[in-house]
Amino acid sequence: MTFIGKSVKRVEDKRFLTGKGRYTDDIKLPGMTHAVIIRSPHAHARILNVNTSKAEALPGVVKIFTGKDVAELNGVPCGWQVDFKNGDTMKEPPHKLMVADKTRHVGDAVAMIIAETYAIAKDAADMVVVDYDEMKAAINMREAIKPGAPLVHDDVPNNICFDWELGSDKAEVDAAMAASHHVTTLEFINQRVIPNAIEPRSAIGHYDTANDRYTLYTSSQNPHLIRLLLCAFVLGLPEHRVRVVSPDVGGGFGSKIFHYTEEALVVWASNQIKRPIKWTAERRESFMTDAHGRDHVTKAEMGFDADGKMTALRVKTLANMGAYLSTFAPCVPTWLHGTLLQGLYTTPKVHVDVTAVFTHTTAVDAYRGAGRPEATYLLERLIDTAALEMKMDPAELRYKNFIPAFDGVKQEGYTTQVALQYDSGNYEPVLKRALEMVGYADFRKEQEQARKDGRLLGIGFSTYVEACGIAPSAVVGALGARAGLFESAHVRVQPTGKVSVYTGAHSHGQGHETTFAQIVADKFGIPLEDVILEHGDSDSVAFGMGTYGSRSLAVGGSAIVKSIEKVIEKGTKIAAHLLEAAETDIEFAEGKWTVKGSDKSVGFGDVSLTAYVPHNYPEGLEPGLDFSSFYDPANFTYPFGAHIAVVEIDKETGKVDLKRFVAVDDVGNVINPMIVDGQIHGGVAQGIGQALFEGAIYDEDGQLVNGTYMDYTMPRADDLPMFEVDRTVTPCPHNPLGVKGAGEAGCIGSTPAVANAVMDALSPYGIFDLEMPLTPERVWTAMQNSDAVV
Amino acid sequence: MKIPVTITVNGKKHETEVEPRTLLVHFLRENLAMTGTHVGCDTSSCGACTVLLDGKALKSCTMLAIQADGREVTTIEGMAQDDKLHPIQQGFHEKHGLQCGFCTPGMVMTAADLLANNPKPSETEIRHALEGNFCRCTGYHNIVESIQHAAHAMNG
Amino acid sequence: MIPTQVEYHRPKTIAEALELLQKFGEDAKILAGGHSLIPAMKLRLSTPAQLIDIANIPDLTGIDDEGDHIVIWAGAKHGEIASSYTIKEHLNMVAEAAGMIGDVQVRNFGTIGGSLAHADPAADWPAVMIAADATFVIASTSGERKVAAADFFQGLFMTDLNEGEILTQIHIPKPPAGTKSTYEKFVQPASRFAIVGCAAMSDPDCNVRVAFAGVSSKPFRDTGIEEALAGDMTASSIEAAANKAAEGVSVMSDHFASEKYRRHIAKVYAKRALMKLV
Known part of the structure; x- marks a missing residue:
């Protein structure tokens, strides 16, 4: 079973x-x-x-x-x-x-x-x-930090909430950048988006x-x-x-x-x-x-040597906090953004500088991906832009710079310049598989022909690594968290062998009631319908840290495994007593405890019943089969993947048609592939939404111009293609399930892939960068303003 | 102030009184305590409140209950018969066409309208038919497959 | 999200409806499909004291073939018009436009009369009616009058309808056999109204009528394009004529399309529409 x-x-x-x-x-x-x-x-x-x-x-x-x-x-x-x-x-x-x-x-x-x-x-x-x-209101961040700007809070000078830096020694980064053969620079706005749980x-x-x-x-x-x-x-x-x-x-998506x-x-x-x-x-x-997401104004520079090896990354960002600090707002542009700027590359020198700014706008906090999409957008846009500038193939440029494979067991985790140690990673295969799925070589031929025919086809890449399973508590505490980030689980085996599981994670679409039950049923060797999951009620679930940061399975699932192990351990004592054998001679598999090398066994139900009707029972052992556990992981988990978008642009209107979207993600071991695919689909759609459709627009008085569904473009069924998804599996070395997390991956990888595809399509015009969302007017205007004859 | 109405919901006749301003969705949720029909927006955009009125998909936030006087409403609660899921509901289950479940009733009802008029819709036709229903969880991929699955089950 | 208190009336005949309208004056609003009015009432942008529901007046529904013209009754639903055989046979652009309005749910219950009377500048119907040279029949207690579609729309949400009047019928002349017509729409991606909607019709003698929705604060017939074409429906002539789109017309601007871009899209969509008629 x-x-x-x-x-x-x-x-x-x-x-x-x-x-x-x-x-x-x-x-x-x-x-x-x-x-x-x-x-x-x-x-x-x-x-x-x-x-x-x-x-x-x-x-x-x-x-x-x-x-x-x-x-x-x-x-x-x-x-x-x-x-x-x-x-x-x-x-x-x-x-x-x-x-x-x-x-x-x-x-x-x-x-x-x-x-x-x-x-x-x-x-x-x-x-x-x-x-x-x-x-008068302070709306635009660049203006809000100038002396004399209207103050959001009278006691916050220049509307600056904090400034912060992370990474290699700044002078060394500057020197490495100055010595680079080529430097690609982008200045852009990672626009504010509105979560819009339905x-x-x-x-x-x-x-x-x-x-x-x-x-x-x-x-x-x-x-x-x-x-x-x-x-x-x-x-x-x-x-x-x-x-x-x-x-x-x-639906939550962070909000x-x-x-x-x-x-x-x-x-x-x-x-x-x-x-x-x-x-x-x-x-x-x-x-x-509802707390909004993103809203960074960024200048990012990436240096390369003559071979295309990355030499340095320097990032300076203004991050909008809105009018008040929402619960986790300060962590998003810092520890969830700055720490991801190594990406999956060997860049030896990385420095990031962030200034958080108050404005007279709605608070900004974590939105699906939270900081990691901003980091990934920045890196992946830099790489595709660099490839265009240096006339190199964007896939080749990535291969050249990938961190070599490490499983976190035989090879150590990879220590970045920005405070993290990646648990395990094997980056080449995801890109290789994605290129295979999209038919890259053929695409370039098709693109060449299309250009001759006056059509604008483009392909865009994004390879990402993210940090999820947010914990361990000691680490996040040191980084400023005012709460622990463990998870709790309670497994109660009922006398009849039915199992109630209480998790501190919360399911709002992620399918915990199924995935978690799969784990429990599997480990106990009992039918799925014998397991029920409870969540979301502080009266029935002792404690919980909730669901965000793609953490439920990696942290909450691991807590459940701990309780399962305790049940099996105690069950072994009971079984040994019933089977009149030594505990060390008993093994548990497929729902029964068996005396090794014999056909003597006792079933899960019998042991459960015995635990609650302890007439014939081990001396000194407490009755009951009921355990709670708290799991605080050793590290974050680090999923990664490669996303590829193919677009065609209507030359006359600038409208972008997303023709294909390929996503190959590695989220570690997978408990339920159907649910993981669903998570990827949803994340990809939200990331595409940011690239092509969505973005809060404030006027200078602070009115949200597009504050209804008549004005704010939500991606709809007829805006999106079928998604082509696949996976590789690189287990997490430090949690018992080997799982990483899948909730945000789609949203982290997809946005830059789409933006890069649009820029690739527009490259004959000499257009390398445009602000998101890439609306028809924006694209058309850029083509109009280009001197290139296409 | 209140006006008598007779509205048949899922085959059951309800004779009652409503304030004229009561929206059909509020009538279902508040007066009849049928909370399967959801409200997701103020602008008749999201489609979470979709029901069938005399067999046709309607955003129940965009009609007064009194306009449904003498007519038949089918809600998500009326789709399964004798605890057996309707093929559309079954399609959503088989193809993982729902995550948080909030948009799902509206999606199912819109799909019911589509499949009544077009038993074998193409992917493009399905996506066009879902124009008035937002989903933030699924990226629509599995919803399209769910409806294809249902179409196949219903019409071979 | 709930309307203000309102009283409700359900007349059974047009005459009865007109009497109620006369009685309540500006306190009253006509409710047909409700798909323009109810959204406004929910947001309390519209706060009528009296609602006169004309949806149950049998005389106001249906589509009739009257020989030389087609009558669309004001209570006809968008979806019904989109699938009407009579409409498809004679006025393809009317069917096409009907199928592009809102979404399935809106097309099932929204009415043509309601949409026309609402006169949203980005709505699809008004431009199509102007291109089709429709005439609207307007009833009041003092009788009926007719007004050409081109004269009916007077500005942003403003029409020729006076207090006490109801739009009851739309008369569209049947074009000569062999006439082609189409509606091309550049969609506002959030609301699905038109950023630019171009209705175009060409008879066998290449007499062309073109009208736009979404471009200006009211729909308009683009005689500049029509004159420039001068009966020449070749690709080069169309391209040149389309470039005259919205010339001399004040063009709207919003965060989806600036004036400059909207003007450009009008040209592109005029060309695309006209090319479909060749």
């Missing part, structure tokens, strides 16, 4: 397919009220007056709170500290649950209406009059007066951490009296990791009014308040 490695169909599908999924907004509690939040229409304005009297008089309105009512409460904290180069602590201005004095981005919360129905709350919201004194965020706060207990239902990737932050930092509630439940969650003000507001207010309160974001609120 083996499940690991099989494309087992998902056990969670049925409830979603029959409309029985249970998302936060589906929950209706007795006596529940409904909240609507009034948000600032201005990016930067003083609040002069909030008049709620007319709204309060509307029948059905229960209560209205404004920023003044929560002024004494703490705000939501930041969970990661980065220090200035000079050692000073980063600037960490308060992020209040609602603002009373001034607003710092469009969408800042000013008041909360609580009413008997959602409709009444909406009607009341229309009756609240807020007087604002609008002020389920809008939702939170229900419920204070139970009779039992003095609080419950928060929230659409979160991270229920336990939300509870910790809520109790320890925001509201000072006793943690043992607070339950946080993340039921089914309709539902963070502790949001609305979560604390509904919990706090529900104690004020002694009734449950539900708040669900409208889509336009999601656009204004």
Whole structure:
């Protein structure tokens, strides 16, 4: 009975397919009220007056709170500290649950209406009059750091949250760059994108007066951490009296990791009014308040010797934090970006310099890939550009610079210039396979012919390595994390041999209920349907660190394996007793304990029952078969891959048609190939979205110009091709499953592949770089402005 | 203020009263507690709320409940019969056409409209038919394959 | 995301609807498919006190072949028009445009009358109606009047419809046998409205009519192109004529397409549309 490695169909599908999924907004509690939040229409304005009297008089309105009512409460904290180069602590201005004095981005919360129905709350919201004194806003990062720019927080000079550097000695990098035969330089914006999980965020706060207990239902990737932050930092509630439940969650992509003000507001207010309160974001609120992703302004230089060997990399980045520090914001452009700039190349000297900037815009934090897509975009755009400039083949240029294979067992891990040690890697085969799949040699011939026919075909490459399975705690602690990053798992074998597994990871599309069950069923040798997975409820799952950073299987799955091992170990003691043999003579396989070299055995069910009905039982052994474990890994895991995009550009309109997309990823061992492919597909689509369609546009007053689905281009079914995916397998050497992580890989590799393909198609025009998204107008304008005759 | 309506949902007649401004999706979710139909946007864009009205795909956020008076609504809850998944639902299961599940009811209902009108759609036709339904998880690849699988199961 | 309080009326005849409209004046809005009105009401951009639902008036639905012209009743759905045999036979561009509006769900329930009365500058119908030389029948309690499509659209979301009036029918003359027509659309990728929509029709004598959606704040017939063609439907003539697209017309600009780019796309799409008629 083996499940690991099989494309087992998902056990969670049925409830979603029959409309029985249970998302936060589906929950209706007795006596529940409904909240609507009034948000600032201005990016930067003083609040002069909030008049709620007319709204309060509307029948059905229960209560209205404004920023003044929560002024004494703490705000939501930041969970990661980065220090200035000079050692000073980063600037960490308060992020209040609602603002009373001034607003710092469009969408800042000013008041909360609580009413008997959602409709009444909406009607009341229309009756609240807020007087604002609008002020000039700091929107563009380059402008925001200049002296005299409007300040987002009065006590943060030049709007600089922190500056930070990492890598080789700066002078050595400068020298190596100066000595290079060729230097490729790119200055670009890695644009802000909006996560857009299709389920809008939702939170229900419920204070139970009779039992003095609080419950928060929230659409979160991270229920336990939300509870910790809520109790320890925001509201000072006793943690043992607070339950946080993340039921089914309709996609996260990073945006539902963070502790949001609305979560604390509904919990706090529900104690004020002694009734449950539900708040669900409208889509336009999601656009204004879900933490956004990316938003870097970067100058990147890569040096090469005459043979095309990389000599140095120098990167300087401005990273937008938005108006407030979201939970993990400072970590994204630093430890998740700077540390990945070695890529899969042997570049001997690497230096990165990051300045984090406050602006009057929505907060920016982790979005699928978080820092790694920005690092990969930078590296891979540099390489394809260098190849064009040096007239070398981009695939050959990569082969020349790949770190040689290392498995992390026989060969040591690879130590980078930017603070990491890669666990295992074998980079040539992924590119080789991707080139084979795309038919590279034939493509170049086709491209040549197409050019003669006046058609613009292009191919783009991206090879990436990423760091995921975010942990170990000691390391991330040293880097500024204010939380541990282990994972917990509890395996409870029931008396009848059925198994309940409680994981601190949270599934919001990743299929944990299937993948994790596959592991458990396999290791115990029992049917898949004998395993059930519970997650997302702090009352049933002792602790958890949630799901993000492609960590669930590598960290959470490994925690489950630890508990499984404990069960088998104890089961062996029981089996030895039942079989009247020495423990050392017992082996466990395929669901039974057997006396080695004999046909004497006892089954999983018998041992389970014995553990709970211990009439005939080893002396001194506790009854029960029930273990929890915490797993804190030795290192991050480092998946890698090669992505290739093929595009054709409509010469007359500039519209990019993505014709093919090939992805070969190595995510270590694979438990469920079907689910891994699905993760890659989704990630690739989001990465393509950034390359071709998506990007937040703020005007100079800080209005989000494209804050609805009528203006913000989401990739749709008819925008994308079928994806061609394959894998190589280089196991992770340091976790028991040998797995790495697949959630973000697609999103990390795909964006530069598409951008590179567009530049390749445009190379006859002498166009080497364009800003994303590569919209028809942008591409057409570049062709117009080119002097080349094509 | 409230007006009487008779709306048949998944074969069951509901005679009740609604405020005229009640959207059909709110009627389903709030009045009938059928929460399989989801709300993902404010602009009639995302398609998560898609149901069938008299057999045709409709974004139930873009119709007042009162406009459905006297008509028949089919929601995701009405697709499986006697605990047996509809072939479209089965197709999504077989081909991993769903991840977080939030867009899934709308996808299934839109696919039902498509396959009723075009029993053997091409990949291009499927992608065109899904123009009004967003999915952020799957990149649509497996949704296309799910619908192809269903078409094959339904029509050979 | 819920409309403001509203009262609802469901007349059974056009006359009844007109009486209600007369009674409530500017407090009232006509509700047909609701696919323009309800999205606006949800965002509270439109807050009528009274809704007059005309979807159940049997007289307002259907597509009729009247010999020398086709009548599309205002309540006809986009999808119904896209698949109408009569329309496909005589007015290909009307069927094509209908099939490109919004998405399947919108085409199933959105009505042509609702879209025309809404007069979104990026909507597909208005340009097609102008190219087809359609006439709109407008009813009120004082009778019926007719207005040419070209005169109906007056600006951004502005039409010739007065208070108390309902658009009831669209009359489109049947073009001579052998007439070709098409609708080419450069799609705004988020909303799927038109950045540029070009409706073009050419009869066997190469009399050509061209109209644009999305380009300007109101749809317009491009006589500049028509005159430049002067009945010469060769590739070189088309190329030259298309280059005159939107000449002298004020062109819209947004983050999807600047004025310059939109003007360029109008030329490209005029050429593409006209080339399909050759």
